[in-house]
Amino acid sequence: xxxxxxxxxxxxxxxxxxxxxxxxxxxxxxxxxxxxxxxxxxxxxxxxxxxxxxxxxxxxxxxxxxxxxxxxxxxxxxxxxxxxxxxxxxxxxxxxxxxxxxxxxxxxxxxxxxxxxxxxxxxxxxxxxxxxxxxxxxxxxxxxxxxxxxxxxxxxxxxxxxxxxxxxxxxxxxxxxxxxxxxxxxxxxxxxxxxxxxxxxxxxxxxxxxxxxxxxxxxxxxxxxxxxxxxxxxxxxxxxxxxxxxxxxxxxxxxxxx
Numbered sequence: 001x002x003x004x005x006x007x008x009x010x011x012x013x014x015x016x017x018x019x020x021x022x023x024x025x026x027x028x029x030x031x032x033x034x035x036x037x038x039x040x041x042x043x044x045x046x047x048x049x050x051x052x053x054x055x056x057x058x059x060x061x062x063x064x065x066x067x068x069x070x071x072x073x074x075x076x077x078x079x080x081x082x083x084x085x086x087x088x089x090x091x092x093x094x095x096x097x098x099x100x101x102x103x104x105x106x107x108x109x110x111x112x113x114x115x116x117x118x119x120x121x122x123x124x125x126x127x128x129x130x131x132x133x134x135x136x137x138x139x140x141x142x143x144x145x146x147x148x149x150x151x152x153x154x155x156x157x158x159x160x161x162x163x164x165x166x167x168x169x170x171x172x173x174x175x176x177x178x179x180x181x182x183x184x185x186x187x188x189x190x191x192x193x194x195x196x197x198x199x200x201x202x203x204x205x206x207x208x209x210x211x212x213x214x215x216x217x218x219x220x221x222x223x224x225x226x227x228x229x230x231x232x233x234x235x236x237x238x239x240x241x242x243x244x245x246x247x248x249x250x251x252x253x254x255x256x257x258x
Contacts, residue, residue, distance in 0.1 A: 054191075054250070054252075056184035061244065065141050066139070066166045069163065074116065076131075095154055147242075186251050204256070
């Protein structure tokens with residue numbers, strides 16, 4: 001019985017070693033272009049490669065504006081506050097449409113009805129004294145020269161809340177400038193790679209891989225109700241300067257050299 005037990009242990013040990021060997025054989029490996037095993041490193045580059053990053057920044061004029069404005073009313077009851085708000089907002093909407101804003105370019109941005117409370121120390125409780133309704137809308141336009149006029153018209157019609165104006169790019173222009181920036185970034189990457197190759201005394205022999213990223217940041221201009229009222233009182237159209245927008249792109253490229 002002792003001999004059989006020893007033989008069984010030997011057999012188990014042998015099977016265990018075979019299993020471990022199998023795991024080693026099944027371990028994935030990567031082979032670079034020079035035929036050298038680099039191990040399980042995910043994506044690997046051959047030793048004869050140059051990695052560079054190209055960048056490009058375009059300064060362009062915006063062609064879209066978004067104005068956030070609204071109406072805030074306060075009445076004794078919630079219903080009265082909502083009704084008053086709706087009446088004034090209808091006047092604002094009419095003024096916007098009269099100044100070239102399409103109905104589809106006006107969207108509700110925020111709507112709320114809140115009680116206004118006053119602390120009564122003698123009775124030790126908060127008393128609801130009125131209700132405040134706030135309705136904010138987002139107005140889009142591609143007529144940037146008309147932005148100040150639109151704001152003034154809204155203020156004249158009863159808008160008393162102004163959050164600000166953002167200048168950006170339409171989807172078509174975003175795509176156009178993004179493509180241009182990526183091309184410039186790619187040229188920048190290639191120029192860097194050629195300079196490195198010349199310095200090393202080698203020659204580029206094609207692209208192994210490439211990746212990119214691009215973005216732009218809209219320009220924001222804060223605006224207050226007081227500014228709109230001041231412009232109205234002086235009978236002067238409010239001027240809003242959009243400034244320039246930067247569209248940037250980054251391209252990372254790995255080149256093979258010979």
